[in-house]
Amino acid sequence: MLVMRRRAGESLLIGEAIEIEVLEIFGTRVKLGIAAPDSVVIQRKEIKIARDENITAARSVRQQNISSFLNQVASQPAGAPVKNLTDASILTTKCT
């Protein structure tokens, strides 16, 4: 990974068309300005990770997977209490 030091107000270029400017630095946070062509997708990495995992999670909802998850959760060693999500009667629709 290329490492570069920049101060607030300084920029860096990626290729010819992408510019990233450090606008402000306060404490542990940095405010960046990004100029790029419309064809370049810019997103927060954590949102991309969440999206990919969410899509996989939605595909994982199959009967045989549910049985396998339950077997594994139920096989937790003693001493690892499995807690209720919450007072479920308020929140959830009971399926009986």
Added chain:
Amino acid sequence: MPRIQTKCFDELEYSPDAVCEFPYGIPGFEAEHAFVFLEQPATHPLMFMQSLHRPDVCFILLPVQAADRHYELCLSEENLFALRLPADSQPRIGKDVLCGAMVCAPDDQRPHPTVNLFAPIVVNLKQKIGIQAIQTEYSPRHPLISQDRQEELVACS
């Protein structure tokens, strides 16, 4: 009572009070703004987060503390605001908020089931408002069960 078509439990009646609003949807499913949470004794402790309007959109959740009993939420100011929670304290899991991690089945990128502790679903229980929060201290692919236990199970089978 209105009825909902679910992915796993056919058609169910639900109370409109049970519907949770996700004002921003969740990444990958931005158009889904209403979910109900289903549970069933036979599938305890798993819960099902079912889209109200799309039967095919459903997620399996495990309470975060069942995956990691020391799990602690650290919500940003923006998250607390979105959840309409006081800005000066963290909510209590199971009391103020529901906090569940999505479960993923094994695929070509993961040999064993994983739970997403990095991006838990958090719902304000009083207001019925939910978000998917980001918790960078935790892994998006935490093993559903520990490696030791995994090896033990393989040895037994």
